[in-house]
Amino acid sequence: MKSRILSRIFTTDHRQLGILYLCLALAAAIVGTVLSLMMRIHRVWPNMMVPGVGLVKPENYLAMVTMHGTLMVFFVLLIAPQAGFANLVLPEQIGARRMAFPRINAASFWISVVAFLVLISGAHIKGGSAISGWSSYPPLSALPAAGPGQGLGMDLWLISIGIFCVASWLSAVNMLATILGERRAGMTWSRLPMTVWGWLVTSILSLLIFAVLLAAAVLLFSDRHFGSSFFIPVGDMIDGRVVGHGDGSPLLWLHLFWFFGHPGTYLAVLPGMGLATSLFANFTRRRVAGYRVMAGGLVAIGGLGLLVWGHHMFVSGMNPWAGTAFALTTMAIAVPSTIEVIGWLATLWGGGFRLKTPMLFALGFLSFFIVGGLSGPILAQPALDAYLHNTFFVVAHFHMVMGLAGVFTVFAGVYYWFPLMTGRMMNETLGKLHFWISLIGAYGTFFPMYFAGLAGEPRHYDRLAGPATSFPSLVPLERGITYSAGLLAGAQLLFLWNVFVSARRGMVAEPNPWQASTLEWANGAAYGRIESGPYEYELPAGAEGFHPQWEPAAKEE
Amino acid sequence: MPATFTRNPVEIERKDPGTGGKPPLDRRPTGGGGEGDNWGDHPEGHHGPRELLIRYRLGVIFALAGDLMFFVALVSAFFVRQSTGHFDVHDNFINDWRPLAVPTILWLNTAVLLLSGVTMELARRHLFREVDVMDEWLGLGRPAVKRAAPWLAATLVLGLAFLAGQWIAWEQLVHEGYRFMSNDPSSHFFYLITGIHGLHLIFGIFALIGALIGLFTLKKVEYRQVAVDCTAWYWHTMSLFWVFLFVLLEFFQ
Numbered sequence: 001m002k003s004r005i006l007s008r009i010f011t012t013d014h015r016q017l018g019i020l021y022l023c024l025a026l027a028a029a030i031v032g033t034v035l036s037l038m039m040r041i042h043r044v045w046p047n048m049m050v051p052g053v054g055l056v057k058p059e060n061y062l063a064m065v066t067m068h069g070t071l072m073v074f075f076v077l078l079i080a081p082q083a084g085f086a087n088l089v090l091p092e093q094i095g096a097r098r099m100a101f102p103r104i105n106a107a108s109f110w111i112s113v114v115a116f117l118v119l120i121s122g123a124h125i126k127g128g129s130a131i132s133g134w135s136s137y138p139p140l141s142a143l144p145a146a147g148p149g150q151g152l153g154m155d156l157w158l159i160s161i162g163i164f165c166v167a168s169w170l171s172a173v174n175m176l177a178t179i180l181g182e183r184r185a186g187m188t189w190s191r192l193p194m195t196v197w198g199w200l201v202t203s204i205l206s207l208l209i210f211a212v213l214l215a216a217a218v219l220l221f222s223d224r225h226f227g228s229s230f231f232i233p234v235g236d237m238i239d240g241r242v243v244g245h246g247d248g249s250p251l252l253w254l255h256l257f258w259f260f261g262h263p264g265t266y267l268a269v270l271p272g273m274g275l276a277t278s279l280f281a282n283f284t285r286r287r288v289a290g291y292r293v294m295a296g297g298l299v300a301i302g303g304l305g306l307l308v309w310g311h312h313m314f315v316s317g318m319n320p321w322a323g324t325a326f327a328l329t330t331m332a333i334a335v336p337s338t339i340e341v342i343g344w345l346a347t348l349w350g351g352g353f354r355l356k357t358p359m360l361f362a363l364g365f366l367s368f369f370i371v372g373g374l375s376g377p378i379l380a381q382p383a384l385d386a387y388l389h390n391t392f393f394v395v396a397h398f399h400m401v402m403g404l405a406g407v408f409t410v411f412a413g414v415y416y417w418f419p420l421m422t423g424r425m426m427n428e429t430l431g432k433l434h435f436w437i438s439l440i441g442a443y444g445t446f447f448p449m450y451f452a453g454l455a456g457e458p459r460h461y462d463r464l465a466g467p468a469t470s471f472p473s474l475v476p477l478e479r480g481i482t483y484s485a486g487l488l489a490g491a492q493l494l495f496l497w498n499v500f501v502s503a504r505r506g507m508v509a510e511p512n513p514w515q516a517s518t519l520e521w522a523n524g525a526a527y528g529r530i531e532s533g534p535y536e537y538e539l540p541a542g543a544e545g546f547h548p549q550w551e552p553a554a555k556e557e
Numbered sequence: 558m559p560a561t562f563t564r565n566p567v568e569i570e571r572k573d574p575g576t577g578g579k580p581p582l583d584r585r586p587t588g589g590g591g592e593g594d595n596w597g598d599h600p601e602g603h604h605g606p607r608e609l610l611i612r613y614r615l616g617v618i619f620a621l622a623g624d625l626m627f628f629v630a631l632v633s634a635f636f637v638r639q640s641t642g643h644f645d646v647h648d649n650f651i652n653d654w655r656p657l658a659v660p661t662i663l664w665l666n667t668a669v670l671l672l673s674g675v676t677m678e679l680a681r682r683h684l685f686r687e688v689d690v691m692d693e694w695l696g697l698g699r700p701a702v703k704r705a706a707p708w709l710a711a712t713l714v715l716g717l718a719f720l721a722g723q724w725i726a727w728e729q730l731v732h733e734g735y736r737f738m739s740n741d742p743s744s745h746f747f748y749l750i751t752g753i754h755g756l757h758l759i760f761g762i763f764a765l766i767g768a769l770i771g772l773f774t775l776k777k778v779e780y781r782q783v784a785v786d787c788t789a790w791y792w793h794t795m796s797l798f799w800v801f802l803f804v805l806l807e808f809f810q
Contacts, residue, residue, distance in 0.1 A: 182612075
């Protein structure tokens, strides 16, 4: 009896693990959203008492910024699109029965949970959580005396991130071994659903980058506790006293962190891009335009993504020629991204639109990807970035492409695969309402930030008062952003209601409710060798219906 | 595909079940289940004779790829730190890297580790000798295990000797005044690099012990092969990393 309960909690079934991962991401997203609302309220009404915190001091604000970024990037965007959805459907999508290493998969989940708990515990200790931002630059992050929360809070942050790196590494090993080794006979590379291509590139990137972050975290921990000076420069002073004892380089941290951090952002969006391709094909009943080019685009984005990290460091004091090199690679990455967008538009053009909720969210993703992505080449120019670095322009850019585009693909995935998770459909009306309010709230929150950034408003400042006179004129803009943020957050309550009520009392789903052609919808049909592509929505000679991937290829002439 | 004759309506209506013209599995006299049959429903390890081994090797190799990136990060930090400095008031570039003289016992340790690689490979190959594997598979004793186990034990002993040698090197450095907590970046890196490598080797020791136990307790010869083979891949990789790290510490300061 006891071992049955334990084996149900520590399950190795990948679908249940996928649901568990999505629950973890949801928990992190709720905390992260609450933090962001507290930040927005404080920016506009600085003297308001925030429930649970009281008067928000500048260091509290910075702690909120740090925790918001860390939770949202690591525990939402680096979990839900990859481990969450891949565990849900990857084995089925390639015709396998289960993952290559189910127990490593399960271990990876529980290790992620430990990382989450360690991170959250930072808020409850004396001194509070770290305040050095999600990118944790030294020397602020390397010296416990540098600020409140930089003692034990920073240590907990580092330990949490280190544990998360181990979990991601294990998860990537499992996913790669599954995709490379467990595909069914006939499931060739050009018959893979685009989501699997996304997970393939993501897994390879994960393998390469999380180890570098772990190394950086180890070095930073050593600087903090073992008297080394990898990152602390000589003569660094706190309160008039010299701290640090060697000739370290904060720039070294930036290189190591952003070597992880930039491909990390692609980890957040690549699976969603693959999902968007799948959804566009499914809901327009068209084949994917230029399948090989689209898959190649995902690989190119992943590969080039490893070469662009310096664009976070244009103003860091690194060699300007290096800046030029990184600017070139960054602008180069706009090419495969544009190819992806054109591919999506080509798939959509002239298709018979079925505007169900997953499709709406995929279209929303496309709009955010374009709007946010277009600001990328602007930031890629060192000359422009010299002005725009660390302003709200950057905040708008990454929230659009990662926060909004990425999260909309997570929503799309949840609505799409809900019948697989629970056997029921989510409420379509509530879904559409959730979409439209979120879309309006999202644009209302993040689009004006471009203008705030162009006006020079800096990041990480807890309020706009001060000697600069242009900022008071931004307060109405900030107020509008705060109201929109409240609307956006409120719309998510609709989503949560929909998820939890539909799971119990939603309409029972028919076997293949979206008439999809990919293998996860085979619903237990026994099938042998794979003989057709994943998106055969257009039958020859305009025949009705579609050709699911689990059915053998048509033999008639 | 051009048709040379029109098909009989009966043939067109019959749906192709995808079994290649053979009857369905439950109507086969010998049960079917060979190459290319019933792909979805095999218990693990039956896609082919080496499916399990290939899967585990893939896993180990991917895990080691990630680990390689960890060492790459440390090595690049090493090079950056070597050349980091600052400008003093007279605009002189001051760099505080004092190259550390690596204790000579490290040469002996390297030799011991390479020797352990040889014994590991001998152990691994014994577990793949076709005649012995066939005997084990048929249940006629465990000749492969009997041949491989001593070599595996030898690898374990040599690995422990390497770790002991590393510890002696550390003691020597402390004796000379280079502690980890001192202000010297090159000694920091020495301890860091040898320490991280040593930690990985300790994991390898546990893997060796696990493989040794598994040789005698695992029920199937395929599982025993996987245990030793994956340990061997890991061990060889750590030896290779050590060679690079040792060359780095010895010649690139």
